[in-house]
Amino acid sequence: MEFTIGGRLEVSITPADVGKRVSVRRRTESGGTGAQFTDVVGVLTSWNNDVLSITRKSGESVHIVESSLVAGKVVPAAPARRRGPAASFGELAVVTARAWQPVESEALGDWRLRAAGGFTRRANSALPLGDPGLPVGEALDRVREWYEERGLPAYVQTATGAEGAQELLCAELERNGWRREVSAEVRIAxxxxxxxxxxxxxxxxxxxxxxxxxxxxxxxxxxxxxxxxxxxxxxxxxxxxxxxxxxxxxxxxxxxxxxxxxxxxxxxxxxxxxxxxxxxxxxxxxxxxxxxxxxxxxxxxxxxxxxxxxxxxxxxxxxxxxxxxxxxxxxxxxxxxxx
The missing domain is CATH 3.40.630.30 (Gcn5-related N-acetyltransferase (GNAT))
Structure with missing residues (x-):
């Protein structure tokens, strides 16, 4: 991974780059043989109180103290797939949802609240494919209430690792006390x-x-x-x-x-x-x-x-x-x- 500009390392990202895909190098604890470095690639989801949060394509959130940065830059979206059909995240999100349709659903702006008596999380979770029409914190409160009314645990289904995916929402969920319970890959061929x-x-x-x-x-x-x-x-x-x-x-x-x-x-x-x-x-x-x-x-x-x-x-x-x-x-x- 190349960070050098004119032969030197440079941190060229700022808090204004939140929401963009970045690549950073940070200094880690010395193992007795000098400074050690770790590279992280993902979406910059926050930069507050001198701490950066980056969500990798796996959904893992990495928190980095600003003072440990030795290099950082905005990078383009991951290269296009070299095999299999062309597909956008938005198209696949809609198609996969239609394969697990709930018994009951309700719109919350562009979000969809889904319930099916608890059978499969894919039919018993909120599907956030746009703007809920409320601040996210208020929307999540409504999600909790809706599932509580039905005696079901409240879930939100999100995605990471593709252009247009929801790393920012994943970070917001974690800040609001939601915890990632299950992760899976969507594969195509x-x-x-x-x-x-x-x-x-x-x-x-x-x-x-x-x-x-x-x-x-x-x-x-x-x-x-x-x-x-x-x-x-x-x-x-x-x-x-x-x-x-x-x-x-x-x-x-x-x-x-x-x-x-x-x-x-x-x-x-x-x-x-x-x-x-x-x-x-x-x-x-x-x-x-x-x-x-x-x-x-x-x-x-x-x-x-x-x-x-x-x-x-x-x-x-x-x-x-x-x-x-x-x-x-x-x-x-x-x-x-x-x-």
């Missing part, structure tokens, strides 16, 4: 290569609604009530994939939990993949690949050309699988919970 994947497994069954067996494998709720079915069935064009418990054996019990399942929402050029789960005893047999490929082929038939999915940062197995399919990170999203 070309759809056709996913549809071309092959796995040695019996045919994957595709349906428009999840049956009892599918729901038995998708263990993300205690009881699959109407609110769960409504959220799972939401989206412009929804498909559910099932691989029977014996991977297609003719005598397989149709009511038994499947060996693997998946869900896909087709929305214009986008196909979103979610709820891809494989029973522990059936893993490492290519079933997740078979499910993804079958859903991708159906989405291609409906005119989609690009794919997206969401994967939590600590799910190493899924991340490796999606790496092999050509999915690359576009941005990260986070759920902040009110203290």
């Amino acid at each position: 070309a759809l056709a290569p996913v549809g071309d994947l092959r796995a040695e497994v019996a045919a994957v069954r595709l349906t428009r609604e999840p049956d009892a067996a599918w729901l038995a494998r998708y263990q993300r709720f205690s009881t699959p009530g109407p609110h769960v079915l409504r959220v799972l069935g939401s989206g412009p064009s929804v498909w559910f994939a099932t691989v029977p418990g014996e991977a297609g054996a003719p005598d397989a019990d149709p009511a038994a939990p499947p060996a693997a399942i998946g869900r896909c929402v087709v929305d214009g050029r986008w196909a979103g993949f979610m709820a891809v789960e494989v029973a522990p005893e059936h893993r490492r047999r290519g079933l997740a690949t078979a499910v993804m490929a079958a859903l991708a082929r159906r989405a291609l038939d409906e005119g989609a050309s690009a794919a997206w999915l969401q994967v939590e940062e600590d799910n190493a197995g899924a991340r490796a699988l999606y790496d092999g399919m050509g999915f690359a990170a576009h941005h990260r999203y986070h759920h902040y919970r009110s203290a």
Whole structure:
């Protein structure tokens, strides 16, 4: 990382650069061998009382004492992706939200308050995609009240790591006592290569609604009530994939939990993949690949050309699988919970 200007280090950023992407170098504690330095790149979210706050693309906030700075400058947005479809944060934010539609929603300016009986944070969080029409602190108070009225914890879903994302809002949430609880990557890829994947497994069954067996494998709720079915069935064009418990054996019990399942929402050029789960005893047999490929082929038939999915940062197995399919990170999203 190059900071020198005319052969010397320079701090060329000021508090007026809050909201811009910056790169800084700071002096850290000496380890006994002289000064040590650390570089930080991210959005400058505040500069108060001689302390800078920078939010990295991961959502991590770094606080830096001004006197420790040895170099700093404004830098352009991260380079454009070199593979996969072109996509803006704004487009993906809308598409991913349509795949997890709530049972109840209410507008707060350009923010959307969403509730679905507590099933999945993605349908039970405020989605802030613009101006709430109030000062942020007042808007957050309204968010708390709205969820309290419904007996639900208050969450706000934000994003970092893409042009036009919400690092400034993340910092404001932290200043107001909200804490980041879950982070995940939004990954995208070309759809056709996913549809071309092959796995040695019996045919994957595709349906428009999840049956009892599918729901038995998708263990993300205690009881699959109407609110769960409504959220799972939401989206412009929804498909559910099932691989029977014996991977297609003719005598397989149709009511038994499947060996693997998946869900896909087709929305214009986008196909979103979610709820891809494989029973522990059936893993490492290519079933997740078979499910993804079958859903991708159906989405291609409906005119989609690009794919997206969401994967939590600590799910190493899924991340490796999606790496092999050509999915690359576009941005990260986070759920902040009110203290």
